[in-house]
Amino acid sequence: METEQIQALFREKMQGMPKKARRVVEYLLMNMREAAFRSIGDVADGLGVSKAQMVRVSRLLGFEGYSDLKETLQDAVLGQVNPAAMLARVMDNRQELPVTIHRLEHANLDDTWSQLRSEKVSAFCSKLRDADAVYCAGWGISTLVAQSLFMRLRIMGMKAFLMTRSAMTLQEQARSVGPGDVVVVCELPSFVIEVTQAVERAKTKGAEIITITDNPAAPICRYSDLSFFVSAASPMFGSSVIGPLFLVHILTSVLAVNMGDSARKALEEQSEFLHDERIFHPVFGLKYS
Numbered sequence: 001m002e003t004e005q006i007q008a009l010f011r012e013k014m015q016g017m018p019k020k021a022r023r024v025v026e027y028l029l030m031n032m033r034e035a036a037f038r039s040i041g042d043v044a045d046g047l048g049v050s051k052a053q054m055v056r057v058s059r060l061l062g063f064e065g066y067s068d069l070k071e072t073l074q075d076a077v078l079g080q081v082n083p084a085a086m087l088a089r090v091m092d093n094r095q096e097l098p099v100t101i102h103r104l105e106h107a108n109l110d111d112t113w114s115q116l117r118s119e120k121v122s123a124f125c126s127k128l129r130d131a132d133a134v135y136c137a138g139w140g141i142s143t144l145v146a147q148s149l150f151m152r153l154r155i156m157g158m159k160a161f162l163m164t165r166s167a168m169t170l171q172e173q174a175r176s177v178g179p180g181d182v183v184v185v186c187e188l189p190s191f192v193i194e195v196t197q198a199v200e201r202a203k204t205k206g207a208e209i210i211t212i213t214d215n216p217a218a219p220i221c222r223y224s225d226l227s228f229f230v231s232a233a234s235p236m237f238g239s240s241v242i243g244p245l246f247l248v249h250i251l252t253s254v255l256a257v258n259m260g261d262s263a264r265k266a267l268e269e270q271s272e273f274l275h276d277e278r279i280f281h282p283v284f285g286l287k288y289s
Contacts (some may be wrong), residue, residue: 003032003076013061020049024057028073036073037191037217040066072161100235105242111231112243116250123226124251125258127208128158131136132180135202137163137170138187139195141237145186145212145244152252156259157266163198170198179206186212187220188239199223 001009007029012253027047028035035043044051050064058069128134134153138146143164153160163173163183171194177183183202187195196219203209203223211224214232223229232249234240256263274280 038059070282075081108231108243115229125255131182133161135183139187139192142186156263174198175202177202177207
């Protein structure tokens with residue numbers, strides 16, 4: 001069952017439901033991805049209802065129980081980030097793909113911006129300024145976000161390291177993390193066990209954890225000291241990185257201003273490097289024959 005079908009079913013079935021049951025269904029409609037990966041206890045506690053009430057609502061919606069409902073939600077959510085399923089859906093619907101992508105990416109930027117809070121940006125700057133070292137972690141497509149953050153921190157003269165799957169596992173790389181360090185980890189679906197284990201290890205070693213994800217139910221969030229949420233909807237290739245990269249652009253730009261002279265000096269050195277004609281073609285005075 002696809003997302004649109006589930007939403008239509010929920011809206012139809014919730015008509016005439018008692019107020020408390022309607023509130024549960026409204027939550028499921030508004031937070032489908034979150035509900036798909038949270039436990040029944042977490043959802044019930046958040047809504048102030050019992051687990052038994054969650055089961056009753058699931059049956060009112062036509063499911064055998066909450067586990068059956070949750071499995072259906074998970075299948076729908078995973079279908080949204082499955083590249084093969086996305087391609088089939090686009091081909092079936094004969095969508096005008098460039099127009100769809102344009103619309104979704106604008107929505108990703110707007111939604112990411114709407115979730116950003118100034119106090120969280122300030123906290124991010126404070127944690128990174130005070131850190132002994134910053135580890136930028138990611139897996140798969142999320143590596144692009146981690147690399148962008150790592151590159152910008154290094155350009156600003158900060159002690160930063162990139163943690164991605166390479167010759168060493170993430171858990172092995174997390175061995176060097178310690179108290180006084182900050183781990184900034186980006187993870188978009190699908191969520192990877194090795195990433196969660198590496199973040200858990202860094203947390204137990206005393207590091208502070210900053211997470212960037214599109215889902216508050218992402219397993220890494222349970223270890224987070226500071227969380228940022230982004231929108232990453234895409235009609236193709238799983239998740240989009242436009243929203244997360246936009247967030248990194250904002251965070252590092254504000255951080256550079258907060259760092260003051262130290263960032264300015266580092267950026268001046270970077271500017272001199274970019275004018276080194278032993279490495280780069282000259283920027284000015286190019287002549288064409």
